[in-house]
Amino acid sequence: MYDSLKGKVALVTGGTKGIGKSIADKLSANGSIVIITARSEVQENLNSHHFIAADLTQADSAETIAKEILEKYGKIDIIVNNAGANSSPGGGFSTLEDEDWFRDWELNFRSVVRINKALLPTMLDQKEGVIINISTGAAKQPIWEMTMSYSSAKAALNAYSKALASELGSKGIRVNTVSPGVVKTPLMNEFIENIAQQSGAGFDETFQNIIDTVGVPLGRMAEPEEVATIVAFLASSEAQYITGANISVDGGSSPTV
DSSP states (O other), X not given: OOGGGTTOEEEEETTTSHHHHHHHHHHHHTTOEEEEEESSOOSSOOTTXXXXXXXXXXXXXXXXXXXXXXXXXXXXXXXXXOOOOOOSOSSOGGGOOHHHHHHXXXXXXXXXXXXXXXXXXXXXXXXXXXXXXXXXXXGTSOOTTTOHHHHHHHHHHHHHHHHHHHHHGGGTEEEEEEEEOSBOOHHHHHHHHHHHHHHTOOHHHHHHXXXXXXXXXXXXOBOHHHHHHHHHHXXXXXXXXXXXXXXXXXXXXXXXX
């Protein structure tokens, strides 16, 4: 338990399932007041989180979210930009159309910039706050057959996060990035199924091919809760001297020191 999270107001985008739900539940279990967003509400298992329906690919969604949070709670202490997806077809550059690139960049990069811009003035007034941007190991180790446009958007997110941390550190606001590897989520299962259908292979074979391509020394997917644990730590005062970091939660798949 991180006592420093008690009473903190936290926003978790994409917080109704997968990694986002685990992050929201972890912060709530540590005493935070949690707001979650998604395109549509899931009726079960919201654990009393405050839900805001929002399509983050729409430019006005960030202001709508910020307005509702500040009107109801009067502050924002933690922003976890978790919403994201690798939704484009595999197959490399020739299969990607303009709309694929646009969709991946809107959701995985530009939506984060807009959310932060809408809520940062309040954090600056408070002279404190924590921003955690959820990236991916594929930003550093892109797989051309599967993640070209997605990886490029997340790589931009990594650079933006580092720059933002440098700008805001002296103002009491910490910015960090968490980069999961292969995580056991409904979205990952859907992604593997799509790749399997395109290749004509089975699910298990496709999963193993991905593990072999990425290279995961621990030999399994991460559980969403394992990512959430790192996020809760970074949001807490236990991590008060950590900013500008990019923490990998990838089972050892990163090939660099």
